[in-house]
Amino acid sequence: MDVSTNIEENEAYLREQFHHCSDFIIRSFKLKDDTLLLIAYLDGMIRVQSVEENILKPLIYSDSSLGLDRLESLTERIRSKWLPLTKVETDDTKDKLVQHILQGCLALLVEGEASALIAQVQDFETRSIQEPRKEAALRGSKEGFVESLRTNTTMIRRRIIHTDLKTESFTIGKYTQTEVALVYVQGLVDEKVLAAVRDKLDNIETDGIIDSAYIEEWIEDSSFSLFSQVQNTERPDIVTASLLEGRVAILTNGTPFVLILPITFWSGLQSADDYFERFVFVLLTRTIRYIMTFVAFALPAIYVALSTFHPEMVPSYLMIGISTARESSPFPTFIEVFLMLFVFDALQEAGVHLPNQLGPVVSILGALVIGQAAVEAGIISTPIIIVVSLTGVASYTIPRYSASLPFRLIRYLFLGITGLLGFVGFAYGIIFLMIHMVMLESFGTPYLYPLAPFDGKRIKDIIIRYPFWVLNGRNKKGKQR
């Protein structure tokens, strides 16, 4: 429906659309020659001072002296001569007009004109740029993404100063109309991945996108897999590095979490610091991380298998030590480990939800009541406390929180099957885990790449991070994937 030349009709339309919207403001005023003008906006979403200075003042006080001839459209004249603003558009349809007001633009309607001027003077309170809490790095940039999409794209722009950095815009969600930007570096990116992502973004049909996590679930291929196929990060430097590796980033308005894809299993085990510290030291930290990742899901199972199915495999003194500690335990080892793991996860969950002031309460309850008292009462044996705590610590050595989640689940699965079958069960578990991970793909990239399928050049970034000057797949050949 086009904008009417009748200004009263337009006003009535807007008032009807924004019925019961208390933050909607519509104000009419007259030029010196008594031409009626109308401004409409949503309160709190515009820079009021800027509107007064740049729109109202020139229009009301200046001598418009349009003269007799109204040959030139007044709207066009205001746009080109009187508004000292950079972003001014003209809208012809009422739908667009309403949409723009919703986004925080100022609409200016002129009597007798069939179009509306849209001044982009949005300004609303946002969070300032802070250091990302969840992914703090010891060295490197302290910037983290914020909720505003535009601020986030500038952070990437500032890092990749090249016209090949492309940002495609999408609007997703019937009600939220969330702006989503698909960011990539032309020439480095795999066109097939790009086409697939575009296609998937276009096909999202939902009422709202609250966070990038919604998009993640809509676009990933294997929803039932335990492993995430999309990485999320708050760090602009990680996004920049990923873009230069030929990946695609998806920025969502309203969340600081940016999605990166495609990813492999290994990217979950790499931290930004790996690339900021000397590579020899990184060898140590990565080795610890890989071992601890194994410990994080396998240790409880291995303990149960060794102490109840295969005690002959444990060195004599250790076995006597274990059985000394377990002499008066009322529950089977399997049940005990399961209980403690469950309690550990419960404490973790409680810690997330507790208000900050109550935080210490959980630590005291957890450490004293469950740890010490349970052992002293003889309900839980000490080796199991050690095993569960070590498992817990191990799962925090995984740098990305969402990458550690699958292992928290697998831990229970392994414990279950090992409690039934011993090491045979453990072997089954490993086999199924391997089969699943080898079959899993993230947007066409095998999940264990470059280990399986093996790629000698790219593997140089997996176990040892070679120094940057060592050819690692791309450095010299430029655009080769």
Add this chain to the structure above:
Amino acid sequence: MIRCFHMTCLLLFLLLTSAGCTDFVEPNQLAFVMGTGIDYAGEEMVEVSQQIAIPSQMNAKGGSSGDSESFIVVSAKGKNVFDATQKIQKKLSRRLMSTHRALIAISEEYIEKYDAKKLFDKLNRDPANNQRDITVLIKGSAKEFLKIKHPLEQLSSIAANKELLINGMSSFTTRQFIIDSATEGTRVLVPLLQIDNDKDKGKDKARLIQSSGYAVLDKQLKIKGILNESEGSGAIWMLGKGTFQGLTIAWKDGNGNLSFRLTHLERRIQSVKGNDPKHILLTVKAQAYLLDNTTPLDMSEADHMMELKKYLDEKIQTDLQDIMNKVQKLGPDIFGIGEYLHRKHPYWWKSQREDWDENFKQIQVSVKANIQIRSTGTSANQVR
């Protein structure tokens, strides 16, 4: 997909719950056998004693000084080891677990009167046996041996095990025993232990374990002779099973003593005089570190060092030759010379192997020593 997922969940749940009773054994349902004693108990009978660790007493805080012991010894008589062990099992509330055993103690009496070859079939055949444990002979009763309370270690069997390991003798495992006794050209040398009779050590029941030599066994695992402590260590060197040992020799004309620590013990068997299997040269090698010198030799002088090396070689050569002659007189070829000849002269060996214990006596074995003096210590001549 979702339906499939639900089905899998249901199946897993059913599997987990219906399995119910599983075959795991909790550590507190196990009795850890740390040592096994085997005694003679009359005609065709054997008395088996199992030394079982009591975990609740093992790591008692504030030292194990209480009256309660950290182990029990349970014994029973039976037709064979398995039969007796079954009878022991019936007396116990926990399942016997022999995989952590550190020691098998066989009484001297048993091995004399009973066919010990039958004993080792069970040890070899049953996969539940830990063949890394050590086999020793005990002078006296093996049951009593297991019952002694060692002042340092909590269990006498662990004490005996450690005692052998710490003195550089790691090759007396049951596995090695079985291999040696099954090999045609080798006979078994086995440590002989006894309870130390010195009553002054520690509390009333505490006793140390003392080595009282080595038993030379023949093909039928009967004791042919006993080597004393110093002969034994020489024999072990020539066996190639030793790793290090101490040696003290007297200097010429009773002019003081020299003490060495010998490491990197090696031996080599060679045929001499072309291809004559009857003449064997056994070369022993070692690296010597001089630790004590009460002789007038000044070790900073090269002449004295040369003289010392020559003397040391000769002394060791004659000592070892004496031991070799003694063993040859006994008969059993504990050195594995037969095995060497088996490989070197397979056709000749065929005519010899039937009665090797006798034929070994006819072989002329000469011992040659080659000692390398690595260090003469930090002082040149004696501190005066």
